[in-house]
Amino acid sequence: MDVKYKKFDSKTSLKEQRNLFKECFPENINSSFSSSEHYYWKHKNYHSSFEFSAILNSKLVGYYAALPYNYHSNAGIMKVGMVCDVMTGKKSRGKGVFTELGKYSTAKLKENGLDFTTGFPIRKEVIPGHLKAGWDIAFSLPFYVKIKSIKSILKKNNLSFLSPIFDLIIKIIFIPFNISYQKKNISIVNVDIDEFFQSNDYKILNNEISKEHSIYLDKSAKFMRWRLSAPSSVYKISIVKLNKLVIGYIVSRSIKKFGFNCTGIVDIAFLEKHKNLVKIGVNQLCRESLDDLIILMCNTSVYKKYKLFSAGFFVTPFKFSLIIKNLSNKFGCDFLYNENHWHITWIDCDDL
Numbered sequence: 194m195d196v197k198y199k200k201f202d203s204k205t206s207l208k209e210q211r212n213l214f215k216e217c218f219p220e221n222i223n224s225s226f227s228s229s230e231h232y233y234w235k236h237k238n239y240h241s242s243f244e245f246s247a248i249l250n251s252k253l254v255g256y257y258a259a260l261p262y263n264y265h266s267n268a269g270i271m272k273v274g275m276v277c278d279v280m281t282g283k284k285s286r287g288k289g290v291f292t293e294l295g296k297y298s299t300a301k302l303k304e305n306g307l308d309f310t311t312g313f314p315i316r317k318e319v320i321p322g323h324l325k326a327g328w329d330i331a332f333s334l335p336f337y338v339k340i341k342s343i344k345s346i347l348k349k350n351n352l353s354f355l356s357p358i359f360d361l362i363i364k365i366i367f368i369p370f371n372i373s374y375q376k377k378n379i380s381i382v383n384v385d386i387d388e389f390f391q392s393n394d395y396k397i398l399n400n401e402i403s404k405e406h407s408i409y410l411d412k413s414a415k416f417m418r419w420r421l422s423a424p425s426s427v428y429k430i431s432i433v434k435l436n437k438l439v440i441g442y443i444v445s446r447s448i449k450k451f452g453f454n455c456t457g458i459v460d461i462a463f464l465e466k467h468k469n470l471v472k473i474g475v476n477q478l479c480r481e482s483l484d485d486l487i488i489l490m491c492n493t494s495v496y497k498k499y500k501l502f503s504a505g506f507f508v509t510p511f512k513f514s515l516i517i518k519n520l521s522n523k524f525g526c527d528f529l530y531n532e533n534h535w536h537i538t539w540i541d542c543d544d545l
Contacts, residue, residue, distance in 0.1 A: 211227060225425035257298040279319070310518045312517075331532070339486070339487040341479060381473065382432050391414050395439070401464060407534035444461070456487050458538070461499065463499065
């Protein structure tokens with residue numbers, strides 16, 4: 194096939210790109226993710242993302258994008274390309290287009306001074322193509338769930354009449370996980386996104402937390418306000434205060450996952466010395482949630498650090514992977530691929 198690889202031009206090819214997106218991600222056809230508004234928010238708002246295309250017979254058959262993210266590290270600022278929306282049309286699959294587009298795109302990202310790229314695939318079938326293009330699997334990112342109710346699960350199977358019985362059983366089972374001792378000097382407050390991330394409280398908190406991790410996403414106020422402003426998406430920020438001092442926060446949103454009503458924890462970040470208070474914040478979120486499941490994706494170190502098992506989160510068979518392609522070699526693979534160095538939640542990728 195005479196496929197040509199080049200920079201993507203949204204002015205002339207956006208309609209084709211949106212159609213290709215619907216073809217490759219049919220689960221999002223009726224969601225805001227497939228809209229032009231979402232595209233502009235994601236790729237042309239806070240930053241101008243890197244975008245590449247595969248053209249065959251004047252038609253768009255492949256697309257590859259990377260959002261420019263910065264990470265703080267013990268070795269200095271890392272310039273990273275968070276790869277997303279990678280897609281190849283059905284008629285062009287199995288012909289090497291995915292791999293060649295990946296090689297072309299990451300070579301261009303290297304030319305643009307990026308240190309490495311990150312990706313968070315959950316579909317196993319795409320991983321071989323990434324590996325052929327020079328990526329490595331750094332480590333897995335488990336998918337965790339806390340069950341509040343199984344109403345939507347039973348409804349999907351026409352068994353709604355059984356929900357009162359099963360929900361009572363779940364309530365009894367989760368009693369130990371839902372117990373948290375509320376201290377008088379602790380408060381949990383739901384706050385406005387813009388106000389919180391522009392506040393001095395957040396600036397101080399974010400600066401301290403970033404120093405506690407070897408590799409930590411640059412969660413500047415500008416970044417967070419962009420990341421949590423996707424069209425048709427409503428996010429909730431819950432902050433935990435100790436003696437009026439903000440010691441952590443939880444970002445969440447309601448969403449459908451696997452056809453079920455879920456509250457997804459987009460980000461969770463607490464000071465190391467106050468990690469024992471995470472359970473109080475999580476339990477408050479669970480009480481306020483109207484959804485059946487509370488879900489979370491994070492690296493194992495974060496799960497253990499925040500003792501999320503004690504809050505009722507169980508690991509599921511589903512796993513994301515953190516994949517990395519080291520472009521500049523400024524940072525060694527031993528450093529980058531060490532799961533203990535990272536603090537990863539959904540905020541690090543484009544999902545949720």
